[in-house]
Amino acid sequence: MKQIAVIGSGTMGNGIAHVFAQTGYSVNLIDIQQTALDKAMATIGKNMDRQISKGLLSEEDKAAALGRIACYTDLKSGVGSADLVVEAATENTQIKLQIFRDIDAAAPAHCILASNTSSISITQIASVTSRPEKVIGMHFMNPVPVMKLVEIIEGFKTDKAVTESIIELSKSLGKVPALTQDYPGFIANRILMPMINEAICSLHEGVAGVSEIDTIMKLGMAHPMGPLQLADFIGLDVCLAILRVLHEGFGNPKYAPCPLLVNMVTSGDLGVKSGRGFYDYSHGTKDLVVAPNFG
Numbered sequence: 001m002k003q004i005a006v007i008g009s010g011t012m013g014n015g016i017a018h019v020f021a022q023t024g025y026s027v028n029l030i031d032i033q034q035t036a037l038d039k040a041m042a043t044i045g046k047n048m049d050r051q052i053s054k055g056l057l058s059e060e061d062k063a064a065a066l067g068r069i070a071c072y073t074d075l076k077s078g079v080g081s082a083d084l085v086v087e088a089a090t091e092n093t094q095i096k097l098q099i100f101r102d103i104d105a106a107a108p109a110h111c112i113l114a115s116n117t118s119s120i121s122i123t124q125i126a127s128v129t130s131r132p133e134k135v136i137g138m139h140f141m142n143p144v145p146v147m148k149l150v151e152i153i154e155g156f157k158t159d160k161a162v163t164e165s166i167i168e169l170s171k172s173l174g175k176v177p178a179l180t181q182d183y184p185g186f187i188a189n190r191i192l193m194p195m196i197n198e199a200i201c202s203l204h205e206g207v208a209g210v211s212e213i214d215t216i217m218k219l220g221m222a223h224p225m226g227p228l229q230l231a232d233f234i235g236l237d238v239c240l241a242i243l244r245v246l247h248e249g250f251g252n253p254k255y256a257p258c259p260l261l262v263n264m265v266t267s268g269d270l271g272v273k274s275g276r277g278f279y280d281y282s283h284g285t286k287d288l289v290v291a292p293n294f295g
Helices: 011-022 034-053 059-067 075-079 093-106 122-126 160-172 188-204 210-221 227-234 236-250 259-267
Strands: 003-007 026-030 069-072 084-087 112-115 135-140 149-154 176-181
Touching (some): 011 026, 011 034, 011 135, 026 034, 034 059, 034 069, 069 075, 112 160, 160 176
Parallel strands (some): 003 084, 026 069
C-alpha cells in the first residue's frame, strides 16, 4: 500500500494523515470544507514543529512529509487511486454509513476501507458496501502522533489477509496493533467508558468532588490523567455517544449514561472543545480549574 486517503481533517484525521506522511506514504486528506483542510495542515505543521523541538524530526523531514499530503474537497477525486482509505469522520452511525457507500462507489476494487470508529460496528459499516471482506477497523488513539496503540477490529466478513496486511501496515507506522473482534465498544471503550461513567455518577451522587475523583485515580491507580479530565479531553459528546452504543448494543443497564453527562452534553458543556466541561478551560492556562457548576 502506497497511496492512502484519509477522510475527515479534524483532530483524529489530521493526526492519522500526519503519521502516514511522516512514515513515507502519500496521503490524500479529504474534507468537505477547504477551511477545515487549511486548519488541519496548519495543525500538522505545528505538531511537527513540536517534534523538531524535541529532536524527533528534522526540518527536512517536516518539509518532505508535508509535501506528501494533498488536500481534496471532492471525495471521488481523493479516493480514486487509493490503496487504503481511512475514514475519520464524526462518531455518528448514519454519517459513517453514507461515507462508506460513497467510498465504495469511488475507490478502486482492490482498495481496503478502514474506519477509525471507536465504537460503531464494523460489520454494520461493511454491510453497506459491495466489499465487506475488505472493510476493517483501525482505531487510532489521540493524539495520534504520540500514542502507540492501534486497535484493529475485524468485521464479521473481514478477510484474514486484509487483517494481516493492516497489522503489518500499523507496525510500519511505528504503532503497536492489537486485534479485537467486532462487539460494542471493542476493548478500549468497552472498559474505559464504564469507568468514566462511574466517575461521573460518583460526582453526580456527591461521593466526591471533581479534583478528588481525579486525584484518587491518578495517584492511587497511576493513571496519567483522571477520568473526568480525560472525559473533557475526549469530548463529553463523544463519551455519551459511545455509552449509548454500548447500552443499545448489550441491552445492559450498567452501560446507561449518567444523567449528569446527558445534561452537560445537552447544555453544550462538552469539555476542552467547548471551553468547559468538568473543568473550565477559558482562563488560558494549563492549570486545571474546576468548572463553576462543580466548584
